Amino acid sequence: MVSVLNTVDTGHEDMIHDAEMDYYGLRLATCSSDHSVKIYDIKNGTQTLTADLKGHYGPVWQVAWAHPKYGNLLASCSYDRRVIVWKEVGEWVKLYEYSSHDSSVNSVAWAPHEFGLMLACGSSDGSLSILTSNPDTGNWEAKKIPNAHTIGCNAVSWCPATAPNPAFDASAASRSPVLVKRLVTGGCDNLVKIWKEEGDRWIEEAKLEVHSDWVRDVAWAPSIGLPRSIIASCSQDRRVIIWSSDDNITWTPAVLHTFDDVVWNVSWSHTGNILAVSGGDNKVSLWRENNESQWMCISEVSKGQGQMAGNEQRAL
């Protein structure tokens, strides 16, 4: 069902913590405990290392590509309490470094490109930073939501800009589409929180309380226009919860599944109908909602022994 396009030996000297491809699916960025970020060009089953970014002094937890209309930009966050925005100008250089967090920065996410160049960072110091680049001057402006999650914030994800505004007059919406910036975050207080920008402040719009342990990842589903917002969250309590809402205020939770081990990662497909879940058991499973609104596991891409053994043999 799912075919392997590429197997990239990243050459990282330690565990990889995140990997992401760019907008077009042509480049791969990986980050690792060896303090480095690597960028590969992926083409027809081959890959070439184009950059090995060293600038962090600790394990790098997450990377994120910006929309290509801002150029080739990559954000990375690390245990060393810093967020670095890298830019390709011939070669990769550090465009901006943000170091106002007091603890490990665990998550970075670019806002939908409609909002401009904007980055959200969640840190173990409990706060949330929104970094905005001024398009004219190129200066960065930081806005902090202190104490977004007591103890620590583990994940951030943006609401898509095309999210439908329900109960909205169609003609009015088409004249001046009002885009509201929203964020979802998950933290060590077992909560999933939804934030909304009002004026120049970020306010907490909703607090979702079902998880019984640290929330490890949150993902707002991309919208293709359906009048429903969907958020997936996963937690140390080994559960994945799908939150759905018609008005972004009342959210209905549905437990997708209780897994065997802690769940670290949830990721929506671009069409927003398939969810990839992975966790401490080193397994990846894909889930799709069927017509009866039940979530079904449609495949399991477990990192097969055979495939890895093949690699080993080649290496030996």
Place this chain on the structure above:
Amino acid sequence: RRYLAIKNLDDSSDTLHKIPRHSKYEVGAAEWNPSSINKDLCAISSNQRVEILSWQSGGNLVHTQTLRSHTRAVSDLNWHRFDPNLLASCSIDTYIHVWDIRDQRRPSLSLSAVAGATQVRWNRLSRYLLATAHDGDIKLWDQRKGTAPVQYIAAHLSKIHGLDWSPTHENQLATSSQDCTVKFFDITNPRRAESILTTSSPVWRARYTPFGEGLITVVVPQLRRGENSLLLWNIANQTAPVHTFVGHTDVVLEFEWRKRKEDTSDYELITWSKDQTLRIWRIEPFLQKVFICVVEQALTHPLQDLSLENESGMSDMSNSLILDEGTDVSLGNPPDREVNPSPTQPKTLQQEFSLINVNMPNVQMDVMDAVRRSCTVTATRNAHVVILQVSFPPSYPYSAAPTFQFAQGTSVDNNTMAKLLKVLKQTAQQRVRKNKSCLEPCLRQLVSTLDQIALSDELDNKPFLRLHHSQPSSYLESSNIYGSFQDAYIPFPRTSGAKFCSVGILVCFGRPPFARRLSTRLESPTPRSLSALGGNLNSFNLGGSSSASTSQYSLIYPPVTQSPTGDPNVSITSFYFQDRVSSQMSRGVHGNSRGPQNASKTPSKKGSRAIVTIYDASSLFLIHRELGEKYVFDCHDLPGMCHRNSAIAALVGRRDLVQAWTLAALAATPSTKPIPDQDDDIPWPHHPFGKAMVESLIAYYAKQSDIQMAAMLCCTFGCRSENQDTLKNKQLSKSVNVSRLATGKWWLKPGGSPYHTIHQVDLSLEGWNYPMLKQNRSNSWSDSLDDFKFISTIVEHAEVYDSESEKSVKILEEKNSHLYDTYKKAYSEILHRWNLLDARAQVLKYMTTPPEIHRGVEFYSECQYCNSKVRGAGCLVCKRLIFQCSICNLSVRGLSKFCMVCGHGGHSDHMISWFETESECPTGCGCSCTVEMASMLES
């Protein structure tokens, strides 16, 4: 650990009180209640608890209360300055508890900080304020507002060791830090330190003097060498200390002020040092005056020298205080001073034995006999067994090194023995020269030397079986970067994951299959926080020795948390047990000597643990790149477009889409009724197979997340933005007669109208677009306005057919156009990600609200007669041609060329021929047009 010693300083005859404690934990902090009511109370911290002890008149310290709420070790405590019942305690569990000792069950107030606190101090003047130190930061709390710190000071880059409020100014506090500075802050201005005092070594404590504007600092000498003196500073003059208190031979751990008499202004400084002496310094009144008139004649002398010496005999293993000289000490308040014997440097052999870390890898302590002053140690390494007998001379550790002897059973050859002995002797000598105990360092040295020997052996013999045992030295070096208490709230790192990227690409990474969890209990879940890593390492004796050895000094030399460096291999990877020889090898080699040549030796193996697999998951989705590439857009021939797209879908193998497109083709055909029969009395869009079907089709595909099909259908039955314009224009000319026919058409039909015969022709010939009509409503149909309105509710579909055979079917509900636009937008983004820009532009043309109008560069010229802006060749206002050719002086209508710098130009061919030979402007304005233009365009 076992005793609390109390000394009444005011009574020279009073000998030291030793209060035994039955706890395996050391006392972290201790403080007497400063108030006169509860002056007999003393609080001590012991691991996670705070104990309140009461001083009885009989000379006993009785344990009265235990306050427990902290979940980690209590790092500091402080009595409230005014309220005798309030006590603040802080802990590395990030909480700061304020206790009312009348209610011991729970803290009266809990303050939650994100980071663990190391120091807590009540403000000396304001009863509500307290300050806590967290690493390099200071948080200020208001007791009345417990939810969040009222102020936050990013004070130092390194750990703050000491914190003190000014006794005279409510808003001032001083911090001392590892970064060798003392900073003074005004809490109303937290951004900047008021002043900074720089010393040569990390500052352990800085306290204000109770008199004047003074400050006492104690430094932590690096590597325990250097001065151990207390420095007295004048805050007003920070260039050099005012006075130095010399005397202690080791680091001063704590000091405190006391008043000699209630009514005098004499102060005494009591210091407690690691050299086991307690010294009392009298501050002469004139030294106090130094702060006013800086006279550098200060003289102090140690009043008392209470030295703590270990008795030569082994009988008394506790710390005892011996009064060296009894001098006149009079009554005072507070009466008691408490000595906190938590020596980090063991003094007696017995103590050293009891303190020694028995968890050293590969080392076993067989016999430890303090009376006979000897011990036996067995160290094993692979096949090597070393049994070492160590005997300690009576004067040890004062410049007398123990002797080492290999006992029977040692399996190493003489050569190795000699080598080991040499190493051990060297180590021991180094230590005892500084009067320090040497057993543990010696043993560590023994182990690492053995390891080296074993390693070289193995390298010679069997290259594949080397490093069977994990190499402890690499772990020692690392002094585990994780596992510090700050990491308790940092989530455990992900080592596997999957992310959908771009369209239909799934990027997966994970641990290699041979990396298995170290934990043998499979049911135990993956830990949640990074600190588990440290714990895990400890419990499995991988990094246990290192953490144990560092913990002793961690207060003074905290692990560098800002920039965790060290061998990353020990970190997360080591959490997963590597049972493969290859990985063992690569890790071991890497850990031993991190040279580049070693790293390059095993690149493939090291790389194999960091594989990212990219999957093509596009088959899971209903959208298809090939379709996106091949689909055609043709707004002139909708049925044709549908048929062609249906063929394309068939090519890709999407039979369901073939059917859908065929259906769409039928729906798009305006004249599906070749012979108009009698029931064909409703417009086609209102037919069940018309609008309703198309809309349900779109809704169905959207629900199935086949955004491609949904958006394509929206496009097919939507209208292009450019068409709207052309329609509008046509409507203008035709609206009058068309509307007449059209309005009558449906309206009269049920009644069997005389127009009936015309209708069949009209249906395909005439039509209008409803929204356009509204805008272009003209007077001509005002008479039939009512009719029109009625019709418009039924007929939202109309056709335009004119001589150019342009045709557009509008079959979709207007009110859904916003929704359909989002479909189109979502699809266009997918096309963008596929890099199918042409197709994307096609789709975007169908948007009813074009996102933004593309504006190219426009050139205007100004009419030289009326100064109005002109786009064409002639001015609309004064009806004159505005350009004049600078060569032929005639007005220019056609192709023209102008210099963008001087503005002169003219007929294109005239200009070209002129500039073939010339470079300057033909008008003679002096502008060298070709050069100027070139440079202008370049910039």
